[in-house]
Amino acid sequence: MRSRRWGATHGHSQVGHRAWGWRTEFVLAASLAAILDGAASPGGRGGTALIVGIAGVLVWKVGSLRQLLASVLRVASLRRWLARAMRVSGVFGITGRLPSIISVELVPLGVRFWVEVARGTHAGQLHHQAEHLAAALKVREVRIGRLRSDASVAEVLVVRRDPFQSAGSSPWPWAEMAATSLWRSVPLGFDEEGRAVQVSLPEHNLLLGGEPGAGKSAVLSLFVAAAALDPDVRLTLLDAKQVELAPWAGSADAFVGASIPEAIEVLRELCAEMDRRYGALLTAKRRKVAPGDELPLYVVAIDELAWFLRAEKRDERTELQERLRDLVSRGRAAGMIVIAATQKPSNDVVPTFIRDLFSFRMALRCTTPESSDTILGQGWASQGYSAQAIDPSSRGVGFLLAEGGVPVKCRAHYLDDEAVADLARRAELLRAGRRGDGS
Numbered sequence: 001m002r003s004r005r006w007g008a009t010h011g012h013s014q015v016g017h018r019a020w021g022w023r024t025e026f027v028l029a030a031s032l033a034a035i036l037d038g039a040a041s042p043g044g045r046g047g048t049a050l051i052v053g054i055a056g057v058l059v060w061k062v063g064s065l066r067q068l069l070a071s072v073l074r075v076a077s078l079r080r081w082l083a084r085a086m087r088v089s090g091v092f093g094i095t096g097r098l099p100s101i102i103s104v105e106l107v108p109l110g111v112r113f114w115v116e117v118a119r120g121t122h123a124g125q126l127h128h129q130a131e132h133l134a135a136a137l138k139v140r141e142v143r144i145g146r147l148r149s150d151a152s153v154a155e156v157l158v159v160r161r162d163p164f165q166s167a168g169s170s171p172w173p174w175a176e177m178a179a180t181s182l183w184r185s186v187p188l189g190f191d192e193e194g195r196a197v198q199v200s201l202p203e204h205n206l207l208l209g210g211e212p213g214a215g216k217s218a219v220l221s222l223f224v225a226a227a228a229l230d231p232d233v234r235l236t237l238l239d240a241k242q243v244e245l246a247p248w249a250g251s252a253d254a255f256v257g258a259s260i261p262e263a264i265e266v267l268r269e270l271c272a273e274m275d276r277r278y279g280a281l282l283t284a285k286r287r288k289v290a291p292g293d294e295l296p297l298y299v300v301a302i303d304e305l306a307w308f309l310r311a312e313k314r315d316e317r318t319e320l321q322e323r324l325r326d327l328v329s330r331g332r333a334a335g336m337i338v339i340a341a342t343q344k345p346s347n348d349v350v351p352t353f354i355r356d357l358f359s360f361r362m363a364l365r366c367t368t369p370e371s372s373d374t375i376l377g378q379g380w381a382s383q384g385y386s387a388q389a390i391d392p393s394s395r396g397v398g399f400l401l402a403e404g405g406v407p408v409k410c411r412a413h414y415l416d417d418e419a420v421a422d423l424a425r426r427a428e429l430l431r432a433g434r435r436g437d438g439s
């Protein structure tokens with residue numbers, strides 16, 4: 001269901017706005033009245049009565065016409081619904097005008113509106129109204145976006161349903177593959193409209209955050225599985241709890257548990273390798289590694305990042321932070337990918353000079369909108385993209401901020417312990433076979 005109308009409510013007073021919202025019904029009622037009036041007049045009785053009769057029978061009998069009429073009335077009522085909410089939320093331009101509703105579309109999640117803000121304002125002004133609008137509309141969530149090509153047009157997505165509440169996690173599509181390539185996008189899960197969500201890791205670093213038990217380690221294990229099943233990929237694992245990444249240790253060059261000195265040593269080696277790679281690229285007159293290169297991708301998976309960054313000894317802490325910052329900031333073109341998970345990446349735990357370098361973020365369920373913003377970046381929660389709104393029972397659900405530039409709510413695939421053990425064993429065999437070939 002879609003209706004388009006540019007600048008529909010410009011220049012109307014408050015009362016005018018309200019009356020304008022009823023224009024569809026008014027036009028329909030006026031048309032009906034005119035026809036009936038014609039039918040009642042002495043000259044038009046026969047012909048007009050026939051038209052009224054035929055029109056009535058058509059609307060009644062032809063399903064598509066009935067649906068069209070219902071859809072027109074529904075769009076009009078949805079427009080009034082949002083206009084009322086915008087009025088009570090105080091979403092006015094400097095001239096005192098409300099944004100005008102350009103289009104209305106029913107989507108699986110609820111209703112998507114596109115609105116054009118009044119002259120003198122911009123779409124960003126609606127961003128901070130997400131919660132106000134949700135309250136005025138009496139819905140669970142409202143998410144505000146903007147049209148990339150036009151700063152005066154904002155998207156208002158009214159979320160009325162949570163498709164993840166009833167559905168469980170789906171199996172990982174790559175679980176049955178004999179081998180993978182990390183140059184391909186890794187399947188992560190499904191979004192709220194059932195579309196596959198994938199993440200392309202080369203040239204990116206990924207930060208996963210969320211409250212305890214939100215599903216960070218489970219998501220991390222998907223990416224580690226994808227890396228382990230690509231025999232070309234060199235894997236380094238740091239896991240302060242040990243149990244999450246231990247199953248993949250057989251496929252890794254290095255596995256570090258709760259040991260700061262070992263973590264520093266491993267990061268030193270990775271930085272040295274990064275320097276060697278830049279040297280090799282320079283000699284080859286190339287700017288970055290590419291598929292099929294002599295230089296394989298490196299994946300560094302870190303679970304419980306905060307634990308490592310909070311090393312007690314100051315010199316160790318400084319070196320660890322500096323090595324990690326170096327790896328994340330310069331690793332992109334050298335094919336070094338860092339994927340880190342942590343409960344609370346706030347400034348006192350993960351310094352901003354490290355956190356801000358992660359180009360991809362995923363916020364699983366958080367306890368506050370502020371902690372969601374800490375992961376995704378400042379301001380997303382006020383636009384309605386808050387991981388606090390995720391149902392606490394929905395494990396593995398989070399907002400992924402990646403290529404699209406706007407967070408996408410998705411539910412991650414899940415590998416249970418048995419699936420992890422099976423994949424890890426297959427990855428080891430694959431790698432052993434590759435070594436046996438001498439390749």
Ligand SMILES: Nc1ncnc2c1ncn2[C@@H]1O[C@H](COP(=O)(O)OP(=O)(O)OP(=O)(O)O)[C@@H](O)[C@H]1O
Nearest residue numbers: 169211212213214215216217218395396412413414
């Ligand atoms: N996508 C998922 N689908 C179904 N269940 C999941 C999913 N992800 C996680 N779980 C369940 O939630 C539990 C906690 O997940 P996980 O260990 O990944 O959380 P976490 O965020 O890493 O927690 P912590 O901060 O304590 O390490 C898992 O043991 C599993 O039972």
Ligand SMILES: [Mg+2]
Nearest residue numbers: 216217244303
């Ligand atoms: Mg964990």
